[in-house]
Each structure stands twice: as C-alpha cells, then as structure tokens.
Amino acid sequence: MKSVIHKRKLQDFAGSSVVHMVGGISAFVGAWAMGPRIGRFDNHTGKPIEIRGHSIPFASLGGFILVFGFFAFNGSSQGSISNPGDGSAIAVAVTNSVLAASGGAFTTMLMNKTKFFGDQKWSYLTALNGCLTGMVAICAGCNQFRTYIAFITGILGGVSYMCFTWLVLKLRIDDPLDAAAVHFGGGFVGVLSVPFFSHRYGIVYHWNLKSAYHLAWQLAGGASIFAWVATLSFILFFSLKKLHILRVPFEYELKGLDIPKHGETAYPSEAYGHGWGEKGDTLVGLVRDATKTCLKVMGPNEVRINIAERARPGESPEVDAIRNTKNGQVNKGFNRSDDDAATCGPMTSHL
Known part of the structure; x- marks a missing residue:
C-alpha cells in the first residue's frame, strides 16, 4: 500500500489547478475585498443590476483570441514535439480542447435559456464564457481523455460556470468578468x-484501490492550492484595502480613469464625452449633475443614480435617458425639475 501511495501524485497536464484555480481564487478574493461597483446591486432587494460592457464585438474578439491561445497552451504542455509520440499527444490535446469548448458553450447557452439560471435569452456572452470554462476544465486531462469524455467534461464545466455565477451574485460579490466562475469553477472540475x-x-474505467488513491491525491492537491492561494490573496487584497490604495476615488470611478490616470481618452470627447470638463446634455453631464445634487442632499457615502430603464426599439437606455432629458420629460432615474437641476432617482448605491 505504501508503494501505491508513493506512486500517486496530482495529475494536471495543462494547468487546471496551478494556473486556473489559482487565478479564479485570487479573482474571487480580490472582488470580495474591492466591493461591488456603484449601482451593481439594489440596496433594498439585493438583486443584481446589469452594468453593460463596452462592446460585445470586442469581447468576442478577445474570446476568440483566448480560444486559439488555449490550443497553443494545451498542446505545448507536452513540452516537446520531436520525441516519438509527441505529435499524437499534442493532436489529442488540441482536439479535446475543441470538443470541451463546444460542450461548455452549448450547455451554458441552453441553461441561460431556462428561467432559474438565466434571463431566458440566447446570450452570446454567456456562451462565450461557457466555451472558455470548458477549455479550462479540459486542461488537466486533455492529453488522455477520449473524445466523448472531453465533450462531457466541457458540459460539466458549463454547469459549474452557471452555478458559480449564480452563487457569486447571491453573495453580492461583483465579478465583472466572471473570472472566479470561469477559472476556479472550470479548474476545479478539471x-x-x-x-x-x-x-x-x-474510476469510470477501473474501480479499484489505485483509482481511489488517485482521487484522494487530486482532492488533496486542489484543497492545498485553494488554502494557499486564498490565504495569500486575502492578506494582499485586504492589506491594500486597509491602506486605501485598492480602489480609486469615487469621482474617478463614476467618471472614468482615462483623464486623471492616463491623460488621454479612448474615443473623441466630441462624440462621447469623458466627464471631465464638458458641458451640455450628454449622459456623462447628466451623471455629473445628478452626482453633485445627490452629494449635497445625502452625503458622499450614499448616492442615488439610476439610468433610464426603457428605450425605443433598437435604442439603448442611455440614449433614451438623454433624449427624454433634453425634451424636459420626467424619466425614471435622471429627472429634471423646473429649474433644470438633476435630482436623485429612486435607486441607491452605497460605496
């Protein structure tokens, strides 16, 4: 029995544990220490409020870059390509990565269509994250799984992504990129x-003492990584928080970091505005005016801001907020009184 134990060790071909679990745990602790973004959760109900990303096409491009990067990452984990059998091992790893990605994307897309896990929509971003989670899950065994097992592993990765995303939101932790769900959830499945x-x-093929010991080693390895990374991340992030250098000031967070931190904007201010010095009926100007009024009424620790919830077909709520404010109409969130001063909306966000 002693010889059997000594021959067993943690098996992780391409980093499900030492790469992805490490990153996912760090992301979770960092998001916990940072706290949610302004307006991310309703203070009365605790329900999450969607803060839409900058660009779905850009997110798609980044996702596809990651997918192709996984092919190189998982395949190159073989360590060489000149020895006998290297080519076959790399081919198996890349093929299994594709199948796991497909299983993860397919599963998350279907689960998001259900009422319990999603908004009953065919979400591309959810499918993209499911694809990445499937590739994370396959990393540990991509060199030795059968092709159908790779697809099943991707399915399990997709399920773990949806479950972890739901859990993180229930804990009121704001993880904008779902890094914890993708990397820790997928890595743990792997x-x-x-x-x-x-x-x-x-165990599925050989139920014996050796397979049981191997399961024990995998659990012990995963638990060790979790304990080590969680402890160090907690010390790091909460030390930065205690020193007040983890999160940018309130004004920077609301208006953006381009001007005060980088001295330049990503887009022409004439088209979008960046919130630092412009005047006029732009959305950023409305946010600035509403913030000043709320700070006077409520103080710096509680600010009520709510962007319009309704829009015309094909029009974003932000555009609708600007249009209705220009027309002098009362719109939920950003309202203008007779003296044209912005007033606070009904929703509250605590810093």
Missing part, C-alpha cells in the same frame, strides 16, 4: 475529472 475519466486509471 482537477476532479482526471481521477474519474482517465482511461488509464479513472
């Missing part, structure tokens, strides 16, 4: 998939 699905010694 670590546990090897002792179950490996055709060499997996």
Whole structure:
C-alpha cells in the first residue's frame, strides 16, 4: 500500500489547478475585498443590476483570441514535439480542447435559456464564457481523455460556470468578468475529472484501490492550492484595502480613469464625452449633475443614480435617458425639475 501511495501524485497536464484555480481564487478574493461597483446591486432587494460592457464585438474578439491561445497552451504542455509520440499527444490535446469548448458553450447557452439560471435569452456572452470554462476544465486531462469524455467534461464545466455565477451574485460579490466562475469553477472540475475519466486509471474505467488513491491525491492537491492561494490573496487584497490604495476615488470611478490616470481618452470627447470638463446634455453631464445634487442632499457615502430603464426599439437606455432629458420629460432615474437641476432617482448605491 505504501508503494501505491508513493506512486500517486496530482495529475494536471495543462494547468487546471496551478494556473486556473489559482487565478479564479485570487479573482474571487480580490472582488470580495474591492466591493461591488456603484449601482451593481439594489440596496433594498439585493438583486443584481446589469452594468453593460463596452462592446460585445470586442469581447468576442478577445474570446476568440483566448480560444486559439488555449490550443497553443494545451498542446505545448507536452513540452516537446520531436520525441516519438509527441505529435499524437499534442493532436489529442488540441482536439479535446475543441470538443470541451463546444460542450461548455452549448450547455451554458441552453441553461441561460431556462428561467432559474438565466434571463431566458440566447446570450452570446454567456456562451462565450461557457466555451472558455470548458477549455479550462479540459486542461488537466486533455492529453488522455477520449473524445466523448472531453465533450462531457466541457458540459460539466458549463454547469459549474452557471452555478458559480449564480452563487457569486447571491453573495453580492461583483465579478465583472466572471473570472472566479470561469477559472476556479472550470479548474476545479478539471482537477476532479482526471481521477474519474482517465482511461488509464479513472474510476469510470477501473474501480479499484489505485483509482481511489488517485482521487484522494487530486482532492488533496486542489484543497492545498485553494488554502494557499486564498490565504495569500486575502492578506494582499485586504492589506491594500486597509491602506486605501485598492480602489480609486469615487469621482474617478463614476467618471472614468482615462483623464486623471492616463491623460488621454479612448474615443473623441466630441462624440462621447469623458466627464471631465464638458458641458451640455450628454449622459456623462447628466451623471455629473445628478452626482453633485445627490452629494449635497445625502452625503458622499450614499448616492442615488439610476439610468433610464426603457428605450425605443433598437435604442439603448442611455440614449433614451438623454433624449427624454433634453425634451424636459420626467424619466425614471435622471429627472429634471423646473429649474433644470438633476435630482436623485429612486435607486441607491452605497460605496
């Protein structure tokens, strides 16, 4: 029995644990220490309020870059390509990565269509994150899984992504990129998939003492990584928070970091405005005016800001807010009184 134990060790071919679990745990602790963005959760109900990203096409481009990067990352984990059998091992790793990505994307897209896990929409961004989670999950065993097992591993990764995303929101932790769900959730599935699905010694194929020991080693390795990374991340992020250097000032967060931190804007101010010095009926100007009024009434620790919730077909709520304010109409969130001063909306966000 002693010799059996000594021969067992943590199996992780391409970094489900040492790369992705580490990143996911760090992201979770960092988001916890940072606190949610302004307006991310309703203070009365605790329900999350969507803060839309900058550009879905740009997110798509980044996602596809990551997908192709995974092919190189997982394949190159073989360490060489000149020895006998290297080519076959790399081919298996890349093929399994594609299948796991497909399983993850397919699963998350279907689950998001349900009422319990999603908004009953065919969400591209959810499918993209599910695709990445599937590739994270396959990393540990991409060199030894059968092709159908790779697809199943991707499905399990997609399920873990949806469950972790739901849990993080329930805890009122704001993780804008779902890094914890993608990397920790997918990485943990990958670590546990090897002792179950490996055709060499997996429990599904060989239920014996060796496979049981292998499962124990995987659990011990995953628990060790979790404890080590969570402890160090907690010390790091909460020390930065205690020193008041973890989060930017309130005004920077509301208006953006381009001007005060970088001295330049990503887009022409004439087209979008950046909030630092412009006047006029732009959305940023409305946010600035509403912020000043709310700060006078409520103080710096509680500011009520709510962007319009309704819009014309094909028009974003932001554009609708600007249009209705220009027309002098009362719109939920940004309202203008007779003296044209912005007043606070009904929703509250605490810093």
